[in-house]
Amino acid sequence: MKEQKKERLNVDTILRSIRNNIVKIFPESSLPFKLISLVGLRINAKKHHVPLSTMVMGVYAAQHCNLNCKCCTAFSPIAEKSFLNIESYNNDMAKLAKLTGNRLSSFGVTGGEPLLHPQITEIFTIARNYFPETDIFFMTNGLLLLGMPETFWENIKQNNIAINLSRYPIQINVDKIIEKAKSYNVKFDYVGGGDVPVKLMWKYPLDVDGKQPLKRSYNICTQINRCVTMKDGIIYPCNTIAGIEHFNKYFNKNLKVTAEDVLELHNVKDINEVYEFLYTPKPFCKYCNRRGVEFGIKYGNSKKDITEWT
Template identity: 35%
Template sequence: MIHNIEDEYRKIIIFGYAAVGKKLYERLKHENAEDNIVFCDNSSTKQGEHDGIKVISLQEAVAKYGKSKFIVASLRHSKQMEQQLLDAGIPKEQIITELPGDIVGEELAKEQKLRLVPLDSIHIEVNINKDCNLKCKGCDHFAPIAEADALELDVFERDMKRLADVMAGHIHRIILLGGEPLLNKNLLEYVKIAREYMPRTEIFIATNGTLLGKMGEEFWCVLRSATVGLMVTKYPVKLDYDGLKKFAEGNGIVWEYIGSSESGRTLWHFPLDLSGSQDAMESFIHCANANACHTLERGKLYTCSIAPNIEAFNNFYGKNLPLTVDDGIDIHMAHSAKEVLEFLAKPINFCRYCNVKGRTYDHPWEISKQDIKEWT
């Protein structure tokens, strides 16, 4: 598939500087001259030089090497990335999306194995409110059908204090999110509390950015003094994200784009199995959220974001997908960080209700119609 493709083109462009792309690079080095291989990536945080490998932007790659073959190196976002290349003027015949099966298999197997390994350091997401102003179709936090449920400040402070006591040194990042956290009138109080109890931990607010232009001087001052950054999902809406980024960074605020959204947000379909007939272990090891999107919900830590938010789905559609007491670990009852981290690396009962193998990716962004099929 990738043999001798340099015969016709001057360069081979690997689009995606991540695990799959790096493995592909190592293989290509043995088949082609190393200086014929170029990495490009949409993420500004990945651009630059890493271990002697230069990573350029997609725009630069298209401008310099538009006659080259582009290999899309992604396990889940190849559809979106291929469309970005087409939109940039790269002909379809110059785009390779089919990757070597052994590389894909090895990377998937590695992911699955690591999900069952307790992590030494985790990031924790805290929903400070459940409602959102964008209401994206199929949101895995169920924001389009959730009520405006703001997390009580005293509960948040109690949880932050306990995390600081039991998880000291094992949390590298706290993310305040929703819903849309900028809708929460007490947002800055959560920021201050989090920083008080987590003085050396990265703290970020995850936002769609649409309300940033309405934030007053106090907002920017508190974020700057507390060294709290912004994690922004870039949606296909009429919003000057670049201008907002420049303004935030000019105020001393770290700005990060979430995942692949820097090039435009697409949607995922994460179907639930209402019968609960999925194999919990199979669901867990194949789920990209498992032992990754660690969510704190009123004193309990969950291995993912779907389980602790299922109440909104149940209430809106009159369903009863059960969230049992054993699906989360009570941080106030846990005796050690080891106990917490080991719990997060195991399937939970709720995994039976996620049809992980039925998930699909990179759908065009839409507003929710509140149709149950968005989640089933």
């Protein structure tokens, strides 16, 4: 498992470095940037379209966020306030541990902003108890990090939880965050790697009429095997399906999630059922206009307009 992970990491590091250097040469609004991004996206998609042999899993600690970024792929600007339910999370993790023999290749606590969850340290402790050897991290915009109590820092140190910081053009003291992480011997990285530029937004448009060829959407989707999400006993293959209820509710739409789009975790008998499920196109893919993806969108506040997601 370690060798496989190492190999994957190396390819990821090389691709990341190429992309980040290209971004420095071409302006984000330029055609070369867009073309290169498109090619990168295809390579990335291909790379992840392989059947899994170890699980990658994530949970949303909070669906809402303390930032309001346009085109947010988690739908946080239009989501109601909601937190991960600790009891059902614990049950799900127990089942997942049983299925996988307590082995996951990585586990991410994301959102929205995960640090908004009042029991965030409990979430980390539960994850570490069930998965002693897994790479566990949380993704954050960093706004709350320096205000977190010492007990939080002790917890992430003890549980070996890594910080993954998204680089938004906001006022936070990154040097101080890095210093603090170092003082607690906590792993720190930026989402997308150390040399990634300050975040630009990407739009993955939805087709509310569901007229996309679903296999094509699936085949060029970069979320396959990467954005697997677990919530209240359900496994979602991607964060689009996991979060679509917020889009539907806010814009009064009806992008349907069917029984084939999700997996009932507590009915699963063998982990291979999960891998097979994740490696199969979903009916919901007809709502994803993956060919219409837009790159290099300047960071800004969401106006909660449907065009940010369509």
